[in-house]
Amino acid sequence: MHFFKYRSGELYAEEVPVKKLAVKYGTPLYIYSYKTLLRHFRAYADAFNDYPHLICFAIKSNSNTSILRFIAKNGGGADIVSGGELHAALKAGIKPEKIVYAGVGKTEDEINFALKSKILMFNVESEAELREINRVAGKVKKKASVALRINPDIDPETHPYITTGLRKHKFGISIEKALEHYRLASRLENINVIGIHKHIGSQITKVSPFVEALKKLLVFVDKLSIQGVEIKYLDIGGGLGIPYKDEEPPVPKDLAKHLIPLLKDRNFTLIIEPGRSIVGNAGILVTKTLYLKKGEEKDFIIVDAGMNDLVRPSFYGAYHNLLPVVRKKRQAVKCDVVGPICESSDFLATDRVINKINQGEYIAVMGAGAYGFSMSSNYNSRPRSAEVLVKGREHFLIRKRETYNDLTRNERIPAFLK
Numbered sequence: 001m002h003f004f005k006y007r008s009g010e011l012y013a014e015e016v017p018v019k020k021l022a023v024k025y026g027t028p029l030y031i032y033s034y035k036t037l038l039r040h041f042r043a044y045a046d047a048f049n050d051y052p053h054l055i056c057f058a059i060k061s062n063s064n065t066s067i068l069r070f071i072a073k074n075g076g077g078a079d080i081v082s083g084g085e086l087h088a089a090l091k092a093g094i095k096p097e098k099i100v101y102a103g104v105g106k107t108e109d110e111i112n113f114a115l116k117s118k119i120l121m122f123n124v125e126s127e128a129e130l131r132e133i134n135r136v137a138g139k140v141k142k143k144a145s146v147a148l149r150i151n152p153d154i155d156p157e158t159h160p161y162i163t164t165g166l167r168k169h170k171f172g173i174s175i176e177k178a179l180e181h182y183r184l185a186s187r188l189e190n191i192n193v194i195g196i197h198k199h200i201g202s203q204i205t206k207v208s209p210f211v212e213a214l215k216k217l218l219v220f221v222d223k224l225s226i227q228g229v230e231i232k233y234l235d236i237g238g239g240l241g242i243p244y245k246d247e248e249p250p251v252p253k254d255l256a257k258h259l260i261p262l263l264k265d266r267n268f269t270l271i272i273e274p275g276r277s278i279v280g281n282a283g284i285l286v287t288k289t290l291y292l293k294k295g296e297e298k299d300f301i302i303v304d305a306g307m308n309d310l311v312r313p314s315f316y317g318a319y320h321n322l323l324p325v326v327r328k329k330r331q332a333v334k335c336d337v338v339g340p341i342c343e344s345s346d347f348l349a350t351d352r353v354i355n356k357i358n359q360g361e362y363i364a365v366m367g368a369g370a371y372g373f374s375m376s377s378n379y380n381s382r383p384r385s386a387e388v389l390v391k392g393r394e395h396f397l398i399r400k401r402e403t404y405n406d407l408t409r410n411e412r413i414p415a416f417l418k
C-alpha cells in the first residue's frame with residue numbers, strides 16, 4: 001500500500017501532483033511519500049508490539065539522512081554494513097545502542113569506529129573477523145558485543161543475486177561450524193557474546209522461509225544454551241518482499257503471526273532488519289521522455305533516467321511498473337524503455353507493453369524507494385538526481401541534484417600535467 005495515486009488522470013504523491021514536482025525540481029527525480037513510510041514502519045511496530053523487539057532499518061536500502069531521521073524519530077534502529085552507514089546513522093540521530101553491524105569485510109578502522117560509538121553489536125560473519133574484532137577491541141581496552149551470523153541454508157526462493165543464506169554464499173557461518181565458533185567467541189577475552197543473527201535474502205514473498213530458518217536457529221540456540229552460551233538478542237534479518245508486479249508478499253503482521261508463537265516463553269529481544277519493505281514502495285523515480293526511436297527490430301522510449309540512477313533492472317533484471325504521470329487515452333505499445341547511458345544493459349524495461357508516451361512526457365518508475373538512489377552512481381559523468389520528500393501538501397528537497405562541479409570536486413591534477 002502506498003500513497004502514489006491518480007486523481008482525475010494525474011499521478012499524485014500524497015496531495016501533490018507529481019508533474020508539478022518534476023517541473024520544479026527537474027528530472028530524473030526521486031520522490032518519497034512520508035505517509036507511506038510511516039505506514040510501513042508502523043506495520044512492523046504494531047505487528048511485533050507484543051514481543052520485545054527492535055526494528056533496525058537496513059540503511060543500504062536508502063541512506064538519505066531525512067529518511068534515517070524519520071526512522072530515528074519513530075524509535076527505530078539501524079542495520080549497517082559499513083563505516084559510512086554508521087556515520088549516516090549517527091548523524092541522523094539513530095541511537096548507537098540500536099545499531100547492529102553486518103558485512104563480511106569490516107576493516108580495522110570501521111571496527112574501531114563502531115567500538116568507539118558503542119553500537120549494540122557486531123554481526124560477525126567469519127572466524128577471522130571474530131579474531132580481528134577481539135584484537136582491535138583489546139587494543140582500545142573495550143569489550144565488543146557480538147552476534148554470529150548463521151547461514152541456515154534455507155532457500156528463500158528469490159533472485160539468485162539477492163539470496164544470501166545458502167551454503168555456497170560468502171555470508172555468515174554454516175550452522176554445522178557455528179557451535180565451534182561460539183565456543184571460540186566465549187573464550188576470546190575482548191568479546192561479549194550476546195546474540196545470534198541470520199539474513200537469508202531479499203524480496204522474499206512467502207512466510208515459510210522465515211519460519212524454517214527461525215526453527216533451525218532455535219534448535220541451535222538450545223544447543224548453545226546447553227553449552228552455557230546464553231543468547232539475548234535474536235536477529236532475524238530483513239528480506240520481506242514488496243509487490244513490484246503481481247507478487248503478493250506477506251505483510252509484517254503475517255510474519256509476526258507465524259514467528260512470535262515460536263518465540264513465546266523465551267526471553268529474547270527480537271531484532272528485525274527490514275529495508276525494502278519499509279522504503280521500497282514509498283519512493284518513485286520520475287523520468288522525462290527524451291526521444292521515441294524506431295529501431296530495426298524494436299521500438300525504444302529513451303528517457304532521462306539511466307542505469308546510474310536506477311540499476312535494479314540492469315543488475316537484477318528487476319521489474320518496475322512504469323506509469324504515465326498524466327493518464328489519458330493511450331494506445332498500447334510494446335517497446336524497450338532505455339536510458340541515455342552507453343551500455344546495452346541500460347534499460348528500465350525490455351519488451352514491455354505500455355501505454356504510448358510522447359516526447360516530453362513524464363513516466364513514474366514505481367517501487368523505486370529501496371536500492372534506488374542508494375545504488376546510484378556517476379557513470380557517464382552524470383550528476384546524481386535530487387530527492388524530494390512529500391508530506392501531505394508539502395514537499396521538501398532532501399537532497400540537491402549534483403552539479404557538474406560536484407563530479408570533479410575531489411580530483412587532483414599532478415604537477416607534471418599542469
Ligand SMILES: *Cc1c(COP(=O)(O)O)cnc(C)c1O
Nearest residue numbers: 058199202238239273274275276
Ligand atoms: C540487505 C540486508 C537487509 C535488508 O534486506 P531487505 O530485503 O531490504 O529487507 C537486512 N539485513 C542484512 C544483513 C542485509 O544485508
